[in-house]
Amino acid sequence: MVDALVVGAGPGGLAAAVALAECGLSVVVVDENPAPGGQIWRSSDGSVHHDARAWSGRARAAGVEFRQGCAVFDAPAVGDVRVVEGGSASRVRSRNVVLATGARELHLPFPGWTLPGVVGLGGLQALTKQGFPVRDRRVIVAGTGPLLLAVAAHVSAQGGRVVGVFEQASWHRVASFGLALAACPDKAFQGSALRLECADAPYRAGRWVVEAEGRERVERAIVTDGRRTESFPCDVLAVGYGLVPNGELARLLGCGLAADGSVPTDARCETVVPGVFAVGECAGVGGVDVALAEGTVAGLAIAGSPKLASAQRSRRKERGFARRLEVAFALRPELKKLPEAETIVCRCEDVRWRDLHVRSDWREAKLATRCGMGPCQGRVCGAALRFLAGYGPEDARPPLVPVPARCLAAFDTERAEGQE
Amino acid sequence: MVRTVRSCDVVVVGGGIVGAMVAWFAAREGLRVVLVEPNAPGAGATATGMGHLVVMDDSDAQFALTQLSLDLWSELLPELDAGCEWTSSGTLWVARDDEEMGLVPAKATFYRERGVKADVLSAREVADAEPNLAPMAGGLRVPGDRVVYPTNVAARLIGLAQSRYGLQRLDGRVVALDGTATLEDGSRIEAGWIVNAAGANANDLSPGLPIKPRKGHLVITDRYPEFLRHQVVELGYLKSAHAMEQESVAFNAQPRATGQILLGSSRQFAGDRAIDRAMLARMVRRALEYLPGFARLSCLRTWVGLRAATPDKLPMIGPAAPGSRVLLATGHEGLGITTSTATGRLIADLIVGRASPIDPAPYLPHRFAEVAHG
Numbered sequence: 146m147v148d149a150l151v152v153g154a155g156p157g158g159l160a161a162a163v164a165l166a167e168c169g170l171s172v173v174v175v176d177e178n179p180a181p182g183g184q185i186w187r188s189s190d191g192s193v194h195h196d197a198r199a200w201s202g203r204a205r206a207a208g209v210e211f212r213q214g215c216a217v218f219d220a221p222a223v224g225d226v227r228v229v230e231g232g233s234a235s236r237v238r239s240r241n242v243v244l245a246t247g248a249r250e251l252h253l254p255f256p257g258w259t260l261p262g263v264v265g266l267g268g269l270q271a272l273t274k275q276g277f278p279v280r281d282r283r284v285i286v287a288g289t290g291p292l293l294l295a296v297a298a299h300v301s302a303q304g305g306r307v308v309g310v311f312e313q314a315s316w317h318r319v320a321s322f323g324l325a326l327a328a329c330p331d332k333a334f335q336g337s338a339l340r341l342e343c344a345d346a347p348y349r350a351g352r353w354v355v356e357a358e359g360r361e362r363v364e365r366a367i368v369t370d371g372r373r374t375e376s377f378p379c380d381v382l383a384v385g386y387g388l389v390p391n392g393e394l395a396r397l398l399g400c401g402l403a404a405d406g407s408v409p410t411d412a413r414c415e416t417v418v419p420g421v422f423a424v425g426e427c428a429g430v431g432g433v434d435v436a437l438a439e440g441t442v443a444g445l446a447i448a449g450s451p452k453l454a455s456a457q458r459s460r461r462k463e464r465g466f467a468r469r470l471e472v473a474f475a476l477r478p479e480l481k482k483l484p485e486a487e488t489i490v491c492r493c494e495d496v497r498w499r500d501l502h503v504r505s506d507w508r509e510a511k512l513a514t515r516c517g518m519g520p521c522q523g524r525v526c527g528a529a530l531r532f533l534a535g536y537g538p539e540d541a542r543p544p545l546v547p548v549p550a551r552c553l554a555a556f557d558t559e560r561a562e563g564q565e
Numbered sequence: 566m567v568r569t570v571r572s573c574d575v576v577v578v579g580g581g582i583v584g585a586m587v588a589w590f591a592a593r594e595g596l597r598v599v600l601v602e603p604n605a606p607g608a609g610a611t612a613t614g615m616g617h618l619v620v621m622d623d624s625d626a627q628f629a630l631t632q633l634s635l636d637l638w639s640e641l642l643p644e645l646d647a648g649c650e651w652t653s654s655g656t657l658w659v660a661r662d663d664e665e666m667g668l669v670p671a672k673a674t675f676y677r678e679r680g681v682k683a684d685v686l687s688a689r690e691v692a693d694a695e696p697n698l699a700p701m702a703g704g705l706r707v708p709g710d711r712v713v714y715p716t717n718v719a720a721r722l723i724g725l726a727q728s729r730y731g732l733q734r735l736d737g738r739v740v741a742l743d744g745t746a747t748l749e750d751g752s753r754i755e756a757g758w759i760v761n762a763a764g765a766n767a768n769d770l771s772p773g774l775p776i777k778p779r780k781g782h783l784v785i786t787d788r789y790p791e792f793l794r795h796q797v798v799e800l801g802y803l804k805s806a807h808a809m810e811q812e813s814v815a816f817n818a819q820p821r822a823t824g825q826i827l828l829g830s831s832r833q834f835a836g837d838r839a840i841d842r843a844m845l846a847r848m849v850r851r852a853l854e855y856l857p858g859f860a861r862l863s864c865l866r867t868w869v870g871l872r873a874a875t876p877d878k879l880p881m882i883g884p885a886a887p888g889s890r891v892l893l894a895t896g897h898e899g900l901g902i903t904t905s906t907a908t909g910r911l912i913a914d915l916i917v918g919r920a921s922p923i924d925p926a927p928y929l930p931h932r933f934a935e936v937a938h939g
Binding site: 219504506508513515522542543547554556557 | 604605607608612648716717720784786787823828840842843845846849850852853859860861862863864865866867868
């Protein structure tokens with residue numbers, strides 16, 4: 146039995162592990178990726194990102210055990226979290242669980258989005274780091290949020306030609322976010338630095354991609370401002386509509402989610418389930434600094450450290466910034482009209498919008514069309530349909546990730562309380 | 566307050582596969598039928614069934630009902646669209662040892678004498694038929710059994726009955742049956758006949774029925790076309806289905822039209838829909854004894870359904886009490902998808918006053934009252 150299990154080795158998980166272990170508690174970190182760092186601290190050359198290395202090094206020095214390539218597939222109780230590692234199941238018993246499960250990109254379906262050459266924003270960043278060639282290619286970056294500029298800058302740095310950056314939020318909202326940035330000097334610096342790096346690319350707000358055209362692969366992006374549409378030739382079209390929290394494990398543990406999909410927490414980052422804490426993106430999308438602050442709060446709270454109060458102050462400040470981000474880049478309602486009848490919404494099961502928009506809820510849609518029932522289990526289309534059609538999530542059930550059948554047979558389970 | 570009052574010949578309470586079939590068969594007779602269901606068609610136990618259409622030999626009554634059902638399914642299949650995913654994979658009953666194999670000849674004779682094709686398979690023939698099975702002592706193949714995707718069958722039939730025979734569908738919840746059907750919003754439907762097809766919830770409207778929810782688990786894998794060719798069921802299945810103890814599992818695996826493998830079955834008397842990990846593990850372990858290679862197949866999803874179980878394993882089809890205008894169509898336990906067709910037919914026959922192709926007596930609900938009184 147360890148004092149704490151941390152799920153996810155992004156900034157939030159690493160900060161929690163460090164805080165816990167440096168207070169003398171025993172900690173296991175499980176993480177799906179081959180190396181710590183999460184989505185944000187992913188290095189371009191296969192080595193560990195320097196921030197991830199620094200934090201994980203500090204954690205290891207304090208005695209934290211890391212289990213990489215290890216995914217949680219079931220959690221009947223706080224003290225019984227089941228993981229799959231190399232196709233085999235094992236169980237982690239801990240007194241507390243810190244959820245640092247991060248977020249995933251929201252992909253909204255639009256005509257042509259399944260053409261080769263159309264990718265997610267985060268996807269493009271990850272692909273280029275794995276060697277996807279963008280050099281001399283015409284790249285359009287579209288969607289919403291600060292990641293647009295980060296990805297545009299990254300593409301430029303890799304020798305790609307960013308021919309357009311289209312932000313769906315209006316100039317008015319982006320400008321008020323800019324003012325908000327000015328209130329946080331360190332972040333204003335980040336924003337302007339990104340702006341400078343891709344100064345050649347036209348950054349245009351209040352515009353969004355309504356269609357990708359092309360025969361074998363994407364050749365043009367059709368962009369609108371709601372009144373006029375324009376066509377932009379391109380070789381790569383990267384689109385992302387912000388992030389949605391990964392809340393599946395939280396729900397399985399009984400946490401329940403807020404309307405935006407985040408896990409509600411108190412001032413100690415504890416959820417409604419005693420002993421279960423949530424930090425970073427899964428507790429509300431907010432970026433690296435929120436994650437670091439919350440990881441620290443959760444760790445210190447579990448450890449009962451006197452340093453908790455000051456960590457809580459920095460958390461409040463970071464969350465304030467995150468809320469401004471959320472307001473500035475809220476999705477415009479016109480995006481709900483992106484899919485046409487023939488647009489594929491569920492890529493795992495090839496389900497089209499015409500078969501989905503007539504359904505009254507997520508369960509009916511799943512039963513009638515098999516939408517969201519493929520290998521990704523609705524991680525992509527479920528989030529899109531929550532925005533497009535207002536579907537709430539279904540109950541969470543094991544396995545959280547596909548597992549070999551032997552994992553479901555692995556344990557001679559004593560019955561959980563309350564079961565007959 | 567003005568309350569809406571509708572009138573029709575038949576009101577069907579419940580839009581699962583049984584309610585859908587009752588509505589279909591009744592509407593086809595030219596009756597004015599209203600079907601009331603608060604959720605999507607087939608979203609209850611129907612959605613949690615395997616969709617295995619199987620002729621059963623556990624009793625003459627069960628056999629008669631399932632055989633008539635299979636015949637009616639054959640007539641119905643041309644009406645179904647691709648979404649109903651019907652396949653004719655047949656059932657392969659497998660014997661683990663000589664003792665189980667000893668039961669096979671009698672089982673084969675039972676089927677054949679009643680006109681159902683059944684082939685006795687040697688150990689070698691079972692291995693050829695299903696290479697992924699562990700060595701078996703032999704088996705029995707019933708090639709006429711089929712598989713459908715039940716939720717879409719229910720939806721399709723309700724849709725067809727609406728467009729073709731004027732079925733009316735109401736989104737609503739019936740809260741009382743007292744000569745009329747009263748909905749949650751206070752409106753009432755007056756009907757010559759009321760059919761309670763509310764599955765395991767039938768008790769809510771017709772109190773005192775000897776129906777208990779019997780929980781079962783299912784697991785579905787990613788796509789592995791060719792991993793299985795038949796619905797493969799252990800010969801001990803009936804032992805499990807009929808066991809009087811609280812809990813049992815039996816190996817029952819099905820290749821879906823999608824190439825996925827659907828795995829059952831577990832039985833326990835419980836009314837909740839939570840995954841019982843211990844039961845699930847026991848069920849998967851049972852499968853691994855028969856299909857060792859299943860261990861490595863990637864499992865995408867697990868779920869739970871509630872069967873409407875009766876004390877004698879037969880459904881309740883007919884008047885709630887002698888002479889009653891409330892008809893029951895529930896209590897189908899694990900055979901509701903198969904026997905939905907015969908249920909629809911028997912109810913329609915009863916309403917129009919026509920003799921049925923089989924004797925309806927074994928399924929009449931008041932058989933339990935007689936036992937209780939006698």
